[in-house]
Amino acid sequence: MSEKKRKNHQNDESYFLASQWTLMRRKLMKHGLARFSMVLLGLLYCIAIFGNFVAPSDLVAYNAKTKNCPPTKIHWVHEGDFIGPFVYGLESERNMETFQLEYREDTARIYRIRWFVDGPEYKFWGLFPTTKHLFGVEDDGYLFLFGSDSMGRDLFSRVILGSQVSLTIPFVGTVISFVLGVLIGSASGYFGGVVDTVVQRIIEVLSSFPSIPLWMALSAAIPSDIPVVRMYLYITIIISLLSWTKLARIVRGKFISLRNEDFVTAAKLAGVSDLQIMLKHLVPGFMSYLIVNLTLEIPSMIIGETSMSFLGLGIRSPATSWGVLLQEAQDISSIASYPWRLIPLIAVVVTVLAFNFLGDGLRDAADPYK
Amino acid sequence: MIPTVLIISFVVFFIIQLPPGDYVSSYIAKMSAEGEIFTQEMIDEMRAEYGLDRPWYIQYFYWMMDILFHGDFGYSFSYLRPVWDVIMDRLGLTIAVSLITMAFTYLVSLPIGIYSANHQYSVGDYLFTFIGFLGMAAPNFLLAIILMYASYVWTGTPYIGLFSQEMLQNGIHLYNFGEFLKRLIIPVIVIGTSGTCGVIRTVRAQMLDEQSKQYTLTARAKGVSERKITYKYCLRAAINPVVSGLSNSLSSIFTGSTISAIVMNLAIQGPVLYTALKNQDMYLAGTILLVQAVLIVIGTLLSDIALGLLDPRIRFEQQKED
Numbered sequence: 001m002s003e004k005k006r007k008n009h010q011n012d013e014s015y016f017l018a019s020q021w022t023l024m025r026r027k028l029m030k031h032g033l034a035r036f037s038m039v040l041l042g043l044l045y046c047i048a049i050f051g052n053f054v055a056p057s058d059l060v061a062y063n064a065k066t067k068n069c070p071p072t073k074i075h076w077v078h079e080g081d082f083i084g085p086f087v088y089g090l091e092s093e094r095n096m097e098t099f100q101l102e103y104r105e106d107t108a109r110i111y112r113i114r115w116f117v118d119g120p121e122y123k124f125w126g127l128f129p130t131t132k133h134l135f136g137v138e139d140d141g142y143l144f145l146f147g148s149d150s151m152g153r154d155l156f157s158r159v160i161l162g163s164q165v166s167l168t169i170p171f172v173g174t175v176i177s178f179v180l181g182v183l184i185g186s187a188s189g190y191f192g193g194v195v196d197t198v199v200q201r202i203i204e205v206l207s208s209f210p211s212i213p214l215w216m217a218l219s220a221a222i223p224s225d226i227p228v229v230r231m232y233l234y235i236t237i238i239i240s241l242l243s244w245t246k247l248a249r250i251v252r253g254k255f256i257s258l259r260n261e262d263f264v265t266a267a268k269l270a271g272v273s274d275l276q277i278m279l280k281h282l283v284p285g286f287m288s289y290l291i292v293n294l295t296l297e298i299p300s301m302i303i304g305e306t307s308m309s310f311l312g313l314g315i316r317s318p319a320t321s322w323g324v325l326l327q328e329a330q331d332i333s334s335i336a337s338y339p340w341r342l343i344p345l346i347a348v349v350v351t352v353l354a355f356n357f358l359g360d361g362l363r364d365a366a367d368p369y370k
Numbered sequence: 371m372i373p374t375v376l377i378i379s380f381v382v383f384f385i386i387q388l389p390p391g392d393y394v395s396s397y398i399a400k401m402s403a404e405g406e407i408f409t410q411e412m413i414d415e416m417r418a419e420y421g422l423d424r425p426w427y428i429q430y431f432y433w434m435m436d437i438l439f440h441g442d443f444g445y446s447f448s449y450l451r452p453v454w455d456v457i458m459d460r461l462g463l464t465i466a467v468s469l470i471t472m473a474f475t476y477l478v479s480l481p482i483g484i485y486s487a488n489h490q491y492s493v494g495d496y497l498f499t500f501i502g503f504l505g506m507a508a509p510n511f512l513l514a515i516i517l518m519y520a521s522y523v524w525t526g527t528p529y530i531g532l533f534s535q536e537m538l539q540n541g542i543h544l545y546n547f548g549e550f551l552k553r554l555i556i557p558v559i560v561i562g563t564s565g566t567c568g569v570i571r572t573v574r575a576q577m578l579d580e581q582s583k584q585y586t587l588t589a590r591a592k593g594v595s596e597r598k599i600t601y602k603y604c605l606r607a608a609i610n611p612v613v614s615g616l617s618n619s620l621s622s623i624f625t626g627s628t629i630s631a632i633v634m635n636l637a638i639q640g641p642v643l644y645t646a647l648k649n650q651d652m653y654l655a656g657t658i659l660l661v662q663a664v665l666i667v668i669g670t671l672l673s674d675i676a677l678g679l680l681d682p683r684i685r686f687e688q689q690k691e692d
Contacts, residue, residue, distance in 0.1 A: 213382070
């Protein structure tokens with residue numbers, strides 16, 4: 001047997017010996033767009049995890065002198081000399097016709113951008129206090145990569161710190177709705193009869209129910225003076241309470257088609273309890289399918305959280321999320337004068353697209369018939 | 371069907387009264403801010419007059435009884451008019467906008483979905499896939515802002531609301547009907563986009579599924595024309611989930627239009643519902659939600675009937691059960 005042929009043969013064997021998950025991973029790696037999305041999402045989550053370190057400023061620092069400042073230009077060359085990345089000083093003047101602050105660069109002052117500068121103090125992962133930030137401007141220069149908002153806060157920092165909320169709510173929410181969906185859906189499909197009818201009615205009512213009144217009612221029921229963390233938890237629960245129905249339906253369908261299989265009867269005869277049969281024998285059989293559906297559910301959760309916060313029903317300041325940031329982009333005139341306020345929208349769209357592509361790739365990979 | 375509507379109305383009522391306080395307390399908070407002084411007696415009197423001093427399920431019972439036996443949907447506290455009159459003002463336009471949006475959704479998405487499936491992995495397919503995902507990814511209220519801004523930059527007139535100043539004064543006539551249609555474009559696109567993209571994805575996936583099945587191969591082998599295979603064989607089987615999703619798309623139009631209508635200042639029910647919920651004007655909010663629920667249930671029924679007409683297998687199952 002020639003070398004090449006034997007290698008092929010080995011490959012074949014490893015193909016047939018590979019577990020379902022290995023096959024899925026291999027197929028997923030072939031899907032270019034999904035791979036790219038995975039890297040992108042990994043990057044976004046890394047930034048969110050190290051948010052306080054990456055963001056040059058914090059959530060509470062506001063400055064009346066830098067209201068609605070457009071994104072700062074980063075220069076490399078000053079009057080023919082190369083000095084590395086720097087920004088010029090910021091000079092503002094009130095236009096007496098429009099009464100708005102207008103910004104100019106003061107080329108006499110130069111502030112260099114440096115790595116690991118000292119900035120506002122924060123607690124790294126809540127463990128130890130530090131003032132180091134990934135990058136920043138030396139002395140008292142201003143660096144607004146994405147411009148600043150109506151209170152003179154750095155939008156770049158706020159987008160990053162907002163991602164800590166906007167990117168994790170869907171994750172926690174997914175876990176909750178996964179548990180709910182699997183438990184309720186499997187009970188409904190496995191037992192059938194009255195349980196099934198009742199659960200189906202509940203799902204029908206919940207899913208034909210418009211979501212906005214539910215959000216409004218539930219978030220109005222949250223007292224406004226509770227700490228941020230609890231608030232966050234409540235919002236997550238609200239969002240996941242609405243989204244378990246889809247998963248429950250899928251699980252139910254799968255159970256109905258599987259519950260009369262021989263191996264289930266065998267397990268029953270061997271005296272395995274109902275819960276064991278459901279969770280140990282049936283659910284793993286279509287786990288990959290569930291994970292695909294979960295991935296595709298995350299984008300709608302992100303949009304849900306964004307819409308809630310946009311309407312002022314979700315996260316409230318001082319905490320921030322992408323939806324809260326987009327509140328400033330609510331009318332035409334503000335976008336016309338300050339177009340950089342739409343930057344959080346780009347973050348939302350990129351994340352949601354990435355999750356969609358990843359879910360698409362996962363779906364293709366999980367399908368054994370392709 | 372009727373039980374579902376009843377359950378929905380019950381849940382609606384429960385949820386509306388869930389936030390602490392009622393219309394009287396939010397009214398008093400507003401008036402106190404303007405300097406008026408209320409005694410506890412006056413407050414109690416107001417509550418008794420509106421029937422708000424009773425527990426919510428009793429209120430629900432009386433509300434339902436009035437609806438069923440007198441056709442009376444209650445009284446709107448903030449409009450100071452019967453709820454039904456407030457709703458009728460906007461119901462026509464709401465249904466019109468929803469139906470046009472739905473027509474737009476299916477007229478655009480079906481051909482694109484079929485094209486994407488027939489030309490899988492072509493440039494056009496990738497383009498539509500990308501646009502489709504983008505449409506699902508962008509929250510539609512922000513799409514509304516961007517489109518309004520774009521229309522303002524390109525045409526110089528901000529298309530806010532469905533009526534121009536002139537239409538509000540003279541009413542809609544033939545000569546300004548074109549203007550009205552023009553103003554419909556952005557709302558329809560905004561409200562319809564996410565649904566459209568969803569349907570495109572479904573049709574594409576279903577068509578691809580059908581095309582790889584044995585009967586398509588047989589038909590092709592026998593020399594049936596591609597056109598006939600697509601439209602007479604595959605499409606007929608592929609369209610099922612689209613038809614059964616009809617009621618779902620109706621409910622997403624109602625939800626989607628609520629936020630977008632607030633942003634775009636449309637004279638449809640969305641903004642009324644939003645303020646009614648905010649002010650705890652419970653009979654108004656409850657009735658709007660009830661009307662929407664009834665429309666959705668009717669939509670489900672229609673889509674079930676359409677499904678039966680379309681798919682002989684479903685008719686057959688029904689007959690077997692009878």
